Structure formats: C-alpha cells, structure tokens
Amino acid sequence: MALGEASTSSILMELMASKITGKTITAEAIFEGRSGDFYGGWGFYFVRRYLEEHHPPSHTDDPMNGYEDSVAGRYFSPGMAGNRLMVYDLNQIADLSRGRTITVPEGDNYSEITLHKVIVGGDPDDNVDRNDYPGCVLVNVPKMKIHAQDLLTNAIKNIGIGLYPTQCAINSDDENKWKYAMPPSSTPSFKGKLPHCPWVVEIDDDTDLPLKDENGEYIVTRTAGMPGTQADVIRAVQEQGVYMVHVSDSIDMINLNHNPEGIAVRIPEGYLWSSLDCVALDLLCARYCFKTIPMSKGMKLKEENSWNTEFVHQVPVAQIEYKNIITVEGLDSPLFRYNLYSYAENRGIGQQPYYVTGWDSVTDTPLTSLAGHLGRVEENKFIELMTDNMYYNPSCMIWDMQKTILSYAEAHDTLNGTSIVKEFMDGFDENGDGVIDYDERGRKGFDTHNFLIMSQSLDIQLTEEYGTLKGNFYNMVNVGKHSDEKWNPEGYDFTREFNLVGIANQAYEMSKYENVTPDPFVPGMKWGNGMWPSWELARWAMFSGMLYGTLSIDQVSISSVYGMVFSYADKTLNKGQYTGSVDEKISDPQAVHKYFEALSKGVDILDFVFYVPSGFGILGEVKIPNVEETNDPGKTFTAHFNQGQEVW
Template identity: 95%
Template sequence: MALGEASTSSILMELMASKITGKTITAEAIFEGRSGDFYGGWGFYFVRKYLEEHHPPSHTDDPMNGYEDSVAGRYFSPGMAENRLMVYDLNQIADPSRGRTVNVPEGDNYSEITLHKVIVGGDPDDNVDQNDYPGCVLVNVPKMKIHAQDLLTNAIKNIGIGLYPTQCALNSDDENKWKYAMPPSSTPSFKGKLPHCPWVVEIDDETDLPLKDENGEYIVTKTAGMPGTQADVIKAVQEQGVYMVHVSDSIDMINLNHNPEGIAVRIPEGYLWSSLDCVALDLLCARYCFKTIPMSEGMKLKEENSWNTEFVHQVPVAQIEDKNIITVEGLDSPLFRYHLYSYTENRGIGQQPYYVTGWDSVTHTPLASLAGHLGRVEENKFIELMTDNMYYNPSCMIWDMQKTILSYAEAHDALNGTSIVKELMDGFDENGDGVIDYDERGRKGFDTHNFLIMSQSLDIQLTEEYGTLKGNFYNMANMGKHSDEKWNSEGHDFTREFNLVGIANQAYEMSKYENVTPDPFVPGMKWGKGMWPSWELARWAMFSGMLYGAISADQVSISSVYGMVFSYADKTLNKGQYTGSVDGKISDPQAVHKYIEAVSRGADVLDFVLYVPSGFGILGEMKIPNVEETNDPGKIFTAYFNQGQEVW
C-alpha cells in the first residue's frame, strides 16, 4: 500500500515549512504531517500511528516503515520499496524516469498525457521498469466541496485534475517550463495550463498578458474545457487497466469555497460514500446538495415546467416592491445547466444510473434510493434524506444561483433603466438561448490568465523579500486594473465578466445586511434586510472592498490592497512603527486604523501613494491618507514608494 498526493499547494507548503523551520521539509513530510518537531500538512504520520497501535500481532509488517524515508526525501519505486509503506508526491516527475506518457483514447483536449508511473505502471515493453512500477489499484478519496470553477470537487475532479503533475517538463531545453502548471519557475503551483474553461487564451511570455489579434480581439482556442480535461486523464488511466475505487468523504461537506479561505463553511451532513463508478457517485452527491424539495413535489414541478430534473432547491429571488428590490423565495437547480455527468457518460468514464445501499448509523436503518433520490427504509417505508442547506460558491454565482442573479438584474433593469441582463448575456451566453450553462464561461479565456496571476502571486510570495505583501498586491491589483480597458495602458478588460459576477454577488451579500441603509446612487432606494442595493453601489462596494477591505473608513483592513501598500511603507521606511514589526508576515491587525487616526490628528503621512480610479479615494466622507484618484491608466492600481523610487 502507498499514499499518493498531487495537491497544487504541496510545493508551496514544502518551501514555506522549510523557510519557517530553517531546515529542509520535503513534500512527502508535508503529506506525513510531521518532520521531527515540525507539525503541519496532511497527517499521514498519524494514520501510520493508528495502524501501528491497532495492528494484529500476527502481521509482521511495520506501518511506520517508510516514514523516515518521507522525512529524508528518499525515493523508492513501488517495486523497490520492499516492506515500506511509501508516500509519493505525484506532482514530481521532473525526473523523467518517474513518468510515462500514455495515450488518451479519443481525447478531446489531449491525445496523450504524462503521468506518474506509480499510477499507470512502467513501460509495457521494459520488464525492469514494469517490476519497478507494477501499477496500482487506485483508491480515490476526495473531500466533497463546492468548487470555484466547477460545480463540485469530488470523485471526478479529485483525479480529473489531481492526477496531472505540476513538475512535468515541457521539454528538456527549459527545466522550469511545465506541461500543465504555472508559473515557469522552480515553484509551479496552479495547474493553470489545463483547460479549465472552453476558451483558452494565448499568453505573451514577455509581458504575461493575453495576446490580441490585429482586430483587438483576444487570441483564444476553443477546447472541451474542464469536462474534457477531467475526462481525458481518467480515460487515459482506465485505458492502462487501473482498477479504481472511489470513496467520498462527505461527512463534513465544504460550502461556499473549496479553498482554505475564511468564507468556507463545514456542513455536517454525515455521509461516507463509496463506488466503483465516479460518475454515478458524483451525480448522487450533486443531487443531494441541490435538492430541498421532496421527490413527489419535484416530479410534479418537473412535468409542469418541462424541467430536465426534479432535483431542485429553494433559492432567494429578487422582485420589485415600490422603489426597492426585495427578496422572495423561488426554485432553481444548477443541474438545469450542468452537463459534466452526461458528457463523461458519453465518454465511457461511467454511467449516470445508480442505486444506493448502506446503513444509517444514527437511526439504525438501511439506506436506499428511489429513482435516484436518497433515503432510508423504516418499517417498509421509504423516507427521503435531504439537506436543509443552500450550497453555492460566490465565484460561480451566475451558474450556481442563476435565477437569483438574473432576477436581480431583471428587476434592476426594469426599475432603473439599466442593461445588466444584456451585459451578462453578452458576456456569457454563447448560444443565445437565454441560459448560461457551466460550459459558457466567457470568450476571453479568463481562467487561463487568472491562474497565471495567482501562480505569479504565489511565486512572488515565496521568493521575494516582503513577498507576502507584494504577491497579494500583485494578485488583487491585476484583477482590478484589467476589469476596465480605461484602467490600464494596454486596454485590457479580460477580468470584466468575472467582475460582473463579483458585483452581483456583492449585491446579494449586501441584501443580507441587518440594517436598512439609503442607497446613495438611486434616490428613494434602500438596501439591507432583504432589500438589494443598486448595481452602481454594489460595484463601488466590491472595488472598495478590494482596495480597502471595507466600505467604511473605520474598518479598513490590513489585508486589503491599501493595507499591503501601507504595511510595506511602514516596514521599509518607518521601521514598522505602526505595524509593530519589520517582518513582512507580522503586522498588528489594527495598524491601519491607528495610522488613519494618527494622520487625522496631524501626524506625518508615510512616503507612499496608492493610485485608484476616480470615485474610489473616499470612504464615507473621509479621504483615505496617501490615496490619490487618477484617470491615468498607467497609474491606476499602482503604488509609489520613497518619492517614486520604487513602484508596484
């Protein structure tokens, strides 16, 4: 037995842990969760300890054997590991002897893929290689989460993206140019070269910006997007005869975000699912997440409305009341617009029909399914099991909660004469059917460049002095300045559509505020307690949140764009008098507030300037210190330090 992991964050955690401890912490040690007195990571070391403590006396193997190899970074192929319980970093095939390129039968995005030989086995024509790498039985263990670029991350995505290696050289001429990962450095992170959306944009290697043609249009290539990327690698592995078992940890489902960010929420649903079919398993989980209406009612509604599924859930819907936009309850389902399961079934990855068998340890009754609906059997009666949670990801609002967003846009257009619905449809609805499917993610290839921005940001954080501040600024500033062609010198707007979704999500969040507040952009309009703000206010609030982390001066955040710039100036030019340290990773959370208060009482301003678009230099009635509004596209979302001697 062996553990294999291919997380995009493994290299980053390896380097960060090594910096913190002052000693080499290997990726395998990160998977173990312990290296000497360092603790942090996945925690497989504790699985070893559990196995050791519960090992039958008749067994002669030692579960701890192989741990020291992980810590030391000693590599043994499965055939040479003997009695070791090995941990493998499936990302690391920079050493080409560890990888093998395999064909993808009828691949949509790839005709061949290079994978770790721990998974696909050695060269069939090389007996020695086959002995070293005999192949595997792949036990795929995903954590069920709501995703930021897709509907779910579960069985399909865990291997459909996870099996692609980050450190796989594109060619032998450049050891830091990777087949599937970004950036082209020794610390690749995101597997951003994989098509995550159908349109993939071409990037200029010199400027790291998207290329345009002679007509000013982005140069893009149409692919099969995320479905094709995932299906190709699973099909390639299946073709190598790899037997797979899929086990979904749905005990605590993760809502709102699949990343370890503050908004992610654990939902204690309490399920553990296993299947030989990743398509059937994922469909079961998706249907569970997006069903809050009983089966009988759902089937009736399906027939009445000519829906393609009865698995629907309650969602907030906006409607006009006098001069305001209020919230009522409606019904929607992402499954109306999601085609991965039919696509993967057609590719031969698995099938959609399934049945459930199992045991409910809470009620001590058997689990079952009826026409795909999950339930349990008690006294010969089928009792449905449904969630009472609303699952969605804010980054995917226009896809996950389309009725919510479009109802708001329609109400706003009718009330204020705007054209938000047209903007959204022009940006996303490629086939013009009035529905934005999950495969319709804009024609500018945003995801490709977004991954490059994020990966470059992480690279800066890891490799540069004050990289934590510089890298986060780089990420946020690029997302902001490239949303409007007037906010950058090159006339780019490749994040525009993404920010439309962000504005809509901001409006939804503001509708949930506990206090009712007049809207400064539309006379007579109010927001909060179920009432939605104007689009103009939501847009201002979203960009102000990016710049300052808040929409009021007394809540400006140290982790905002302004906070990063202020912290850098204080640490490098003011000996950390406000932040409390010259260490880039250590700052007093109240430092920005203290600085603004001090300046308001007459203290000297620090030597930095943050340039922002017109209309974003004031919060409430307060002009924020060191912020200047400008219409100069070359300056917007830039920062100048020490009389302009250093520019971000």
C-alpha cells in the same frame, strides 16, 4: 500500500515550511504531517501510528517503515520499496524517469498525457521498468466540496485534475517549463495550462498578458473545457487497466469555496460514500446538495415546467416592490445547466443510473434510493434524506444561482433603465438560448490568465523579500485593473465579465445586511434586510471592499490592498512603528487605525501614494490618507514609495 498525493499546494507548503523552520521540509514530510518538531500538512504520520497500534500482532509488517524516508526525501519506486509504506508526491516528474506518456482514447483536449508511473505503471515492453512500477489499484479518496470554477469537486475532479502532475518537465533541457503548470519557474503552483474553460487564451511570454489579433480580439482556442480535461486523464488511466475504487468523504461537506479561505464552511451532513463508478457517485452527491424539495413535489414541478430534473432547491429570488428590489423564495437547480455527467457517460467513464445501499448508523436503518432520491427504510417506508443547506460558490453565482442573479438584474433593469441582463448574456450566453450553462464561461479565456496571475503571485510570495505583501497586492490589483479598459494602458478588459459576477454577489450579500440604508446612487431606493442595492452601489462596494476591506473609514483592514501598501511603507521606510515589526508576517491588526489616529494629531504622513480610479479614494465622506484618484491608466492601481523611487 502507498499514499499518493498531487495537491497543487504541496509545493508551496514544502517551501513555506522550510522557510519557517530553517531546515529542509520535504513534500513527503508535508504529506506525513510531521518532520521532527515540525507539525503541519496532511497528517499521514498519524495514520501510520493508528495502523501500528491497531493492526493484528500476527502481522510482521511495520506501518512506520517508510516514514523516515519521507522526512529525508529518499525515493523508492513501488517495486523497490520492499516492506515500506511509501508516500509519493505525484506532482514530481521533474525527473522524467518517474513519468510515462500514455495515449488518450478519443481525447478531446489531449491525445496523450504524461503521468507518474506509480499510477499507470512502467513501460509494458520493459521488464525492469514494469517490475519497478507494477501499476496500482487506485483508491480515490476525495473530499466533497463546492468548487470555485465548477459545480463541485468530488470523485471525478479529484483524479480528473489531481492526476495531472504539476512539475512535469516538457523536456530535460529546460527545467522550468512545465506541461500543465504555471508559472515557468522553479516553484510552479496552479495547473493553469489545463483547459478549465472552453476558450483558452494565448499568453505573451514577455508581458504575461493575453495576445490580441489585428482586430483587437483576444486570440483564443476552443477546447472541451473542464469536462474534456477531466475525462481525458480518467479515460487514459482506465485504458492502462487501472482498477479504481472511489470513496467520498462527505461527512463534512464544504460549502461556499473549495479553497481554504475564510468563507469556506463545513456542513456536517455525515455521509461516507463509495462506488466503483465515479460518475454515479458524483451525480448522487450533486443531487443531494441541490435538492431541498420532496421527491413527489419535485416530479410534479418537473412535469409542469418541462424541467430536465426534479432535483431542485429553494433559492432567494429578487422582485420589485415600489422603488425597491426585495427578496422572495424561488426554485432553481444548477443541474438544469450542468453537462459533465452526461458528457462523462458518453466518454465511457461511467454511467448516470445508480442505486444506493448502505446503513444509517444514526437511526439504525438501511440506506437506499428511489429513482435516484436518497433515503432510508423505516418500518417498510421510504423516508427521504435531504439537506436543508443552500450550496453554492460566490464566484460561480451566475451558474450556481442563475435565477437569483438574473431576477435581480431584470428587476434592476426595469426600475432603473440599466441593461445588466444584456451585459451578462453578451458576456456568457454563446448560443443565445437565454441560459448560461457551465460550459459558457466567456470568450476571453479568463480562467487561463487568472491562473497565471495567481501563480505569479505565489511565485512572488515565495521568492521575493516582502513577497507576501507584494504577491497578494499583485494578485488582487490585476483582477481589478484588467476589468476596465480605462484602468490599464493596454486597454485590456479580460476580467470584466467575471467582475459582473462579483458585483452581483456583492449585491446579494448586501441584501442580507440587517440594517436598512438609503442607496446613495438611486434616490428613494433602500438596501438591507432583504432589499437589494443598486448595481452602481454594489459595484462601488465590491471594489472598495477589495481596496480597503471595508466600506467604513474606521475599519480599513491591514489585509486589504491598501493595508498591504501601508504595511510595506511602514516596515521599509518607518521601521515598523505602526505595524509593530519589520517582519512581513507580523503586523498589528489595528496598525492602520493607529496610523490614521496619529495623522489626525499632526504626525508626518508616510512616504507612499496609492493611485485608484476616480470615485474610489473616499469612504463615506472621508478621503483616505496616501490615496490619490487618477484617470491615468498607467497609474491606476499602482503604489509609489519613497518619492516614487519604487513602484508596485
């Protein structure tokens, strides 16, 4: 047996752990979770310990064999591993001898893909290579999570993105150019070259910005998007005769974000699913996540409304009440707009019909399904099992919770004469049917460049002095800077449509605030306690939140964009007097507040200026120290230190 992992974060964790400990921590050691006195990562070392303590005494194998090889970074092909239990970094094909390029049957995005030979086996015509790499039975073990670019990540996505190697060299001559990953450096991170949306934008290698044609339009190529990317690699692996078993860890489903960020929430649903069919398994999980209406009612509503599914859930919906926009309850389903499972079925990856069999250990009753609806059998009766959670991702709200967002936009347009619905439809609804499905993500190829921004940010964090501050600043301001053509000298607006989603999510979050507050942009309008703010206020709040981490002067965050700029100035020009250290990773959370307090007592201002667009230099009625508003696109969202000698 062997453990294979292809997480994009493994390379970053390997480098960070090595930097922190001052010694080499291999990627395999990160998967093990222990290297000497260093602990952190996946924790396979503890799986070894469990196996060692629990496998029958008659067994002659030792589950600890291979651990020291992981720590030391010694590589053995499966055929040469002997009695070792190996850990493989499937991202690592910088050494081209570890990979094999295979064809994709009727590929939509790729005609061939290079994968690690641990998965697909060695060359069938080379007996030595085939003995070294005999192929595998692939046990795919995803964690059920709500995704930031798609509906969810589970069996399909775990291999549909995960099997693509990050460090896959294009050729042996240029070691820093990768087939599927960004940036072109020794520390690639995101597999951003993979089509994550149908329109893929062409990037200028010199400027790292999207290319435009003579008419000023972004140069994009139409692809099969995320469905094609995932289906291509799964079909290619299936064609190699790789037998697959899929086991979904849905014990604690992850809501709101698949990334390890502060907003991600573990939902203790308590399920563990397995199947030989990744399509059926994922459809079951998706239906579970987005169903809060009983089967009988759902089927009746489906017939009455001509819906394409009865798996629907309750969502907040906005409606007008006098001069305000209030929240009421409605019904929606992302499955109305999601096409992956039918596409994957048509590609021959699996099928959508399924049935459930199993055991509910809480009630000691059999698990089953009826017409695809999950339930258990108690006294010969079918008892439905449904979640009571509302699953969605804020960055996907226009797809996940479309009725919520468009009802707010429609109400706002009616009350205030805006055209928010038109902006959404112009930006996303390519076929003009009034519905924005998951394959309609805008024609500017935002995802491609967004991955480049994030990967460049991580590269800065790993390679430059004070890279944590510089890299995070680079990431955050680029998304804002390129949302408005007036905020950058090149006139780009490729993040505009996705900022529309961000503004709508901000408005939704503000509607949930407990206190009711007058809206400063629309006389007579209020927000909070179920009432939605004006679009103008939500927009201001979203960008102010990004810049300062708050809407109040007394709560400006050290982790905000302003906080990063302030921290750098304090650490490099002021010996860390406010942050408490010149170390980039150590800062007093109250440092900004202490600085503001010191300024009020007449202490000299630090030597930096942060330029922001007009309207964003004030919180409440207070001007933020060291912040200047500007209409100069060349200065917007830039930071100047030491009398302008250094510029971010």
